[in-house]
Every structure is written in C-alpha cells, then in structure tokens.
Amino acid sequence: MRLAAKGSTVLMFEDGVYGAMQGTTVAATVKTAMKTMQVCVMGPDLKARGIDAAKLIDGIKIVDYSDFVKLSVENDKVQAWL
Amino acid sequence: MSDIKKFMYVNRRAPYGTVYAWESLEVVLIGAAFDQLVSLAFVDDGVYQIVKGQDTTQLGIKNFSPTYSALGDYGITNIYVEKESLEKRGLTLDDLIPLTYEDENDNYAEKDSIKVVTASELAKVLEEQEVLLNF
Numbered sequence: 001m002r003l004a005a006k007g008s009t010v011l012m013f014e015d016g017v018y019g020a021m022q023g024t025t026v027a028a029t030v031k032t033a034m035k036t037m038q039v040c041v042m043g044p045d046l047k048a049r050g051i052d053a054a055k056l057i058d059g060i061k062i063v064d065y066s067d068f069v070k071l072s073v074e075n076d077k078v079q080a081w082l
Numbered sequence: 083m084s085d086i087k088k089f090m091y092v093n094r095r096a097p098y099g100t101v102y103a104w105e106s107l108e109v110v111l112i113g114a115a116f117d118q119l120v121s122l123a124f125v126d127d128g129v130y131q132i133v134k135g136q137d138t139t140q141l142g143i144k145n146f147s148p149t150y151s152a153l154g155d156y157g158i159t160n161i162y163v164e165k166e167s168l169e170k171r172g173l174t175l176d177d178l179i180p181l182t183y184e185d186e187n188d189n190y191a192e193k194d195s196i197k198v199v200t201a202s203e204l205a206k207v208l209e210e211q212e213v214l215l216n217f
Contacts, residue, residue: 015099018130023172044140048098050133050147055172 001033009075011068012060013042017049020060027057034059040071088119090211093128097147098138103131104146106217111149114156121160121211122153123204128217129167132196134179147179154183154195161195164204 020041043062097103114120138145181195
C-alpha cells in the first residue's frame with residue numbers, strides 16, 4: 001500500500017486477507033490507505049480462514065471470483081504482489 | 083519403547099497460503115502415534131491455524147482445522163498459544179477452536195488443552211524441551 005498510487009484498487013487475497021481485520025498492527029496503515037484508494041478482500045479466502053465479515057475494518061469491500069475478474073478488466077494495469 | 087522424549091512443534095505460519103501448517107499437523111500426529119511427549123506452540127501467524135469457523139468449501143481445498151480437535155485423543159494436552167501474537171492480530175481466546183482432552187487421572191473430565199502464555203513463559207517451556215521442530 002505504501003507503493004500504490006492514489007485512486008488504485010487494492011485486492012487482498014490468500015494470506016493477505018488477514019490485513020483486512022480490525023485490531024491488528026497494520027490496521028492503522030490500511031485505514032490511512034483507504035482514504036485514497038479502494039480496498040477489497042476475497043470472500044472465499046476470508047471464509048477459509050474463519051474470518052467473519054464483522055471482524056473487518058469498516059469500508060473494506062468483500063468480493064468473489066467474478067468480481068476479481070471485473071476488477072482486473074476495469075483497472076488498466078494489474079500488479080500482482082505474491 | 084523406553085526412549086520417550088519431549089517434542090515441541092512450533093507453528094509460526096498461517097494455514098492454506100503455504101503447506102507448512104498442514105505438514106506440521108501430519109508430523110505432530112505421527113510423533114504422537116509413537117508415544118512421545120508432544121506439545122504444540124502457536125506463535126506469530128501460526129495462531130491463525132486454530133481460529134474457529136474455517137470453511138474452505140469455496141476454495142476447493144481441504145479444511146484441516148477439525149483435525150486439531152482430535153489432538154486430545156492422541157494424548158496431546160499441552161497446546162501453548164502466545165498471548166502477544168494473539169493481541170497483535172486482534173484475536174482473543176474466544177476466537178480459537180476450543181481444544182480439550184479427557185483427563186484419565188480425573189475420571190475422564192474434559193479439560194482445556196490451550197494455554198495462553200506470554201513470550202517469556204513460552205521461552206521457559208521451550209527451554210524444557212528435548213526436540214524442537216519449527217514449522
């Protein structure tokens with residue numbers, strides 16, 4: 001998020017979904033980033049890890065695989081951070 | 083078999099993203115089957131392994147979290163979770179799978195296996211072990 005441009009969309013997936021939770025050491029960083037970019041998180045990855053939607057930082061959008069495809073098409077560039 | 087050792091498996095990684103958590107669990111069960119004194123510790127991202135409510139249906143991979151509940155039946159009754167690791171991740175004991183065992187010395191009463199310990203308490207426990215395996 002430090003290197004993401006303003007107006008970007010950030011999608012958290014796989015183990016990255018832990019970053020969407022409230023009360024973590026990175027929550028403040030995520031909240032700050034959310035002022036200038038949209039943050040999404042993969043619902044199936046949340047479910048696998050037992051993370052309830054109620055535990056997420058307010059304003060983070062839960063998406064599924066078809067949303068993932070839409071986001072990839074809507075954004076002119078995709079950077080995959082593995 | 084007389085050669086019984088104290089084994090400690092330290093789990094430091096989140097489940098599913100990598101294969102470490104599942105591999106560790108398999109090795110743990112093998113160790114327990116050979117009648118060794120097995121303890122587990124969950125630290126850092128490892129605490130995510132025993133978060134309750136895991137459902138991997140949509141990912142099409144195996145949800146191995148119910149297996150942790152069987153540890154008690156394998157005689158694994160000492161499961162340490164580092165307090166600081168939970169706190170850094172916004173988690174409490176209530177977020178974890180309630181792991182228990184039946185105490186054969188106490189009329190098979192159901193007791194909690196999970197002990198939430200501080201880093202310095204865990205350091206002492208680690209010091210008492212004979213074999214340490216880190217995943």
